[in-house]
Amino acid sequence: MTLRVQILKDKFSQSLGLPFKELLPESLIKQTISDLKIKYKKRLFDPTITLWAFLSQILDSDKSCHNAVSKIIAHLAEEDVEIPSTDTSAYCQARLRLPENLLEKLFYSSAKSLEEKVTTEHSWCGRNVLVIDGSTVSMPDTVENQKEYPQPSSQKPGCGFPMAKIGVIFSLVAGVAIALCLDVMNTHDIKLARRLYSFLKPNDVLLGDRAFCAYADMVTIKKLDCDAVFRKHQSRTTTMRKGKIVGDCDKLVTWYKPRSCPKGLSKDEFDALPPSITVREIYYYIVIPGFRTQRVSLITTLLEKATYSTLAIVGLYGQRWDVELDLRHLKTTLGMDILRCKTPSMVRKEIYVFLLAYNLLRSLMWDAGTTYTTPPLRLSLQGTRQHLINFIPKLLAATSTKRLRIYRTLLKVIAHKAVPDRPARNEPRVRKRRPKIYPLMTKPRHELRKQLQTA
Structure with missing residues (x-):
């Protein structure tokens, strides 16, 4: 058993270990296991082998457990050792034994390691910029998943899939995922954001769309010695005729504390809010044909116009779209859109391994870009x-x-x-390839089977 484990460790360290030698070495995995005081028996699928197999499973286009076990067998086939069974039970049980906090900690370690590579020459006005956004993921229709992450209420019972809402913070410069939180489908983005603010470090700038632009959140971000650049929420009706003008389409305005406690805040949190704050409002027009938005109003806590010019802030918000591309890479390129695990605990583990794999690819892109003087985000x-x-x-x-x-x-x-960098590129949001002509499911599968039997 010990020989087979060592052979597999050597194989994985030669293949996956070298590209990811700085972000996910075996020493980091062992140290994390030791820090979390994780005890495990001497098996072929120990935590290190299981994690590396899980990671290669996510990186592969064929994400089946059978394919992962086949790789293990292939690694051992050329050595004079007993090969394991082709049955996936042992590997699936090993994944089940992987502690969720181990994968979570390794994910955060990978993000921290890559963030440390970013120097001030890559920063925006000497500041580290983070981008926040929310999205959804789907998972298999099992009783456990439905109980913890129910399907949308608009779908009939038995005709939909459990869905979860995720909130993610990405680094704007490196594209790496910094933090994650997970909740039920109908959770508002701002509720997820408030659970992610603890990952902000002093002097960070948080970039987001209008869903995050709230009075309490502006106050919270400033208390963390950070700043925010959000698009103004559509419910605010302030006009450019009020406030102190500091430039063309640029002014300082005073926001006052809401009269009643908003949803999502406790009474104590609401009472602790200051009576008013000063923010900077910038508006500009988009005259590019095909763009739905014609006027954009930005709200920011970056008040010093001499340090943060109007054009610099407008240009920064223009890069907010990168977070949509980062989420698309996670969900479409890597395949996190539809998860495969059948229990909530395994679903969360799968998401953390997806994020870990994404960060490891980002580290490769960063090394390639900095080594050969190509912008890493353009790769x-x-x-x-x-x-x-x-x-x-x-x-x-x-x-x-x-x-x-x-x-x-x-x-x-x-x-x-x-x-290529293609600003102002726009395409019609249509599909050319027609779907199959089969009708949508409107009844649970067991009822449809009965109809076939009685027909």
Whole structure:
């Protein structure tokens, strides 16, 4: 057993370990296991092997457990050792034994490691900018998942899938996921955001859309010695005729504490709010054909116009769309949109491994971009994943000296072709390929089966 485990560790460290040597070395996994005081028996699928197999499963286009076990067997097939069974039960039980807080801590460690690589030359006006947004994920229709993450109320029982709401903070410069929270489908974005503010560090700037622009949140962010740039919520009706003008389409305005306690705040939190705050309001027009939005009003706590010019803030908000692309990479490119696990606990573990895999790919893109002087955010995440998967067999077969040269080649091909920056690009939101003509499910499956039997 010990020999087989060591063989697998060597195989994974040669293939996955080298590209991710700084963010997810075996020493970090062991240290985290030790810090969390996790006890485990000597099995083939120990926490390290299970995590690496889980990670390679997420990175692969075929995310089945059978494919993951097949890789394990293939790694051991060329050695003179007993190969494990092709049955996926042992691997699935090993994933079940992985503590959720282990994956959570490794995810946060990967984010911190990559953030530390970002220097002031990459920052915005000397500040670190984070972007926040919310999205949804779907999961298998099981009793456990339905109980914890119910399907939308608009869907009939038995005809929908459990869905969860996620809130994520990304680094604007590196594109790495910093923090995550998870709740039921009908949770408002701002409720998720208030659980994520604890991940902000002093001097950070938080960028978000109008869903996060609330009086209490502006106050909270300022108390953390951070600043915010949000689009003004549509319910606010302030006009540019009020306030102190500091520039063209730019003024300082006073916001007053709401008269009644908003939903989501306790009475004590509401009573602790100051009677008023001063914010900066900037508005501008978009005259690009095809864009739905024609006028944008921004609210920010960055009050010093000499340090943060109007154009700089407008340009910064223009980059907020990057968070939509980051979420698309997670959900579409990596496949997190539809999860595979059948219990809430495993669903959360799966999400953390997706985020960990995403951060590891971002670290490869960062290394490739900084090594070959290409902006890391202009590199293709899908291309990075494809190159990594194709290079893994070569990394496995190479000697230690040759392996480093292959790794440098991997970075070079990742940085070879940058995705063009296409501002103001717009496309009609339509689908050309027609779906199948089968009707939508309007009754639970067991009722439809009875109809077939009686027909």
